[in-house]
Amino acid sequence: MTLPQGRDFQPPWPLTSGHIQTMLSSSGVRRTLLPKRAYRVLEGAQEVLVDGGDGIRLTGSFTAQKIQPESRGLAVLFHGWEGSVDSTYVLQTGSRLLEDGWDIFRLNFRDHGESHGLNEALFHSCRLDEVAHALSDIARRWPARVMALAGFSLGGNFALRAALQAPALGIPLNYALAVCPIIDPSEGLFSLEESAPWFYQAYFMNKWRRSLRAKQKAFPHVQYFELQELKQNLRGLTEALVLRHTDFGSLEAYLDGYSVAGHILADMQIPATILTARDDPVIPVTAFEKLELPSNVELDIAPYGGHCGFIQGWDMTSFCDEYIAARFNAIADAQAR
Template identity: 30%
Template sequence: MTAKTYTKLAAAISNGWHSDFTPRRFLNNGHVMTLAGNFLPRHWSLPEPEELLVEVEEPVKGYEAYGPTSILCHCHWQPLDVRRERLTVVLVHGLEGSSDSQYVLGNSTRAWAAGCNVVRMNMRSCGGTDRFSPTIYHSGRSNDVARVVEEILSRQGLQAVAMIGYSMGGNLVLKYAGEYGVDAPSALKAVVGISPLMDLAVSSAALHERQNRFYEKHFLRSMIDRVRRKAELFPEMYLPYYASGKLRRLHSMRDFDEQVVARFGGFANADDYYYSVASSRCASQFSVPTLIVHSLDDPFIRMLPETRQVLIENPHVNFIETHHGGHCAFLAPSAGYDGYWAEKILLGFLLATVPNQVHGS
């Protein structure tokens, strides 16, 4: 971290929610850390969720028979007599994740135990919800986040909401906060991005580097399978493209973004997509307390120097940049807790930021 960053975190350190990150033994390599964070078995304890289906987009013109696009959220509400006053944490997963991703469930368990309401949001089509979404998901769908917030506020009369996003989900929640700026809903009290995909063009290029081809192939296979499912569910929209055989000629995520995301997401090309949806473009407009955690050894998420500088200079942002941590992992030695350092400090940040009466402590 720079001296400037340390200065900004002085109050956080004195309040006790921040601690420096030390990688778990043998995990000081970004790739090893990333894989360990993804595959190590975990345990969590949550009550059965209440399902909430939120309409986020009207039927596509010309394909009205397929109906609107909706997303599925899994909600864990505190008892009715305290629900409105408790902090509600909305969690958004990363690329090809879901509301059942390990880090989503880990954070949910922590927040629930601390007395918070928890809403686990699936992006469009994710978590087995392809049938609810004729349209595709991508890194710019911040309006979906806005719709979820609007829906839970109107249904539950909540007083305080915090957003947590990992990787691509980090870009979504940060873009949402930046687009609203000072006009954000009064109930929005804090935003957190862990390993957020704020600069898409350089991160896409990094994903195609030789050492990262393992990750890229994994994502690409999964995304191509999703287009196949779209073609089965919504043939008039997707079958002509799928049947053309062009998917077999996609060899990188940039190819996918150029040929699929741009085509079906309304962008001119991949560069237009990367530029248009990057939360780094509105980082100076973050106006609620914000925590961003990024690791310098993240295998494929890159942050431009100008983005880093804007975050450091924004008085509303607590920016933590570690030397180790991999992508969304941040596994520390187990010393009095389970060692999931990012989950621990982000909850500490939320509980220190939002008044005590809204999280039951």
């Protein structure tokens, strides 16, 4: 079986623009134009709470496949920063995998979706322990022959770190796939500030500030931030919250805490794939080119795709769906043999 490769993605003009791909990926236009089958994962979805350990609760959504007598396996999907289980790319990927007989679990990170009132402490990107604990809970409650994980952007970063720890934690994870993951957070932060067009930072900051206000409303007795801090740029607000709400002594230490750059993934034991695009305006491709990876980790750099876009045409469907489904199916077929 020949698996699709990033070089196979050859979109028509003007979708050859990384900026257009990125802007369309989470746009309302895309949601409107996508075919109905892209939302099939919502049908019969069960909203659940999962155990993040130490009293932490995370929200998620489980959808059982009804295509074949026995499920191919359990596909777990991680959204990106300030996304949710209902982000377009998560719904589309989940719906595509459902068509091939996968059960789907979509997980919300802390303070994402409508979960701001569940846990008092703020979300930050180093909260891997609770995500890994949630994976263990998901695997226990929905046991499957195969468990495969896919994450997007920050969710891709979490997916790689969770896969790295899975064997030691006893999580029965068979495969992980990261789409445009954050590799070197310090470099990614600098890219948004210095080289990416201003509207990317404005977009993320607007969503983040809205999320922080929702958190403050949920826990009015806690002072999460000062109003003046909300007016800072991405770097300034991140540093203020890191120093106020974490044990990291500096912004640099925090960013290093969730980096997967350089040799960090060299000890990955399970099969994994990293898919990114050379024209991604949010995550610099140089970070991927510097990775030191074992033979079981595939790095695939496509010429086009933007940041988590990979939009094939004006029906707004994504090349990622077939790409992920083909690799998940290959893992399930190999396991069955």
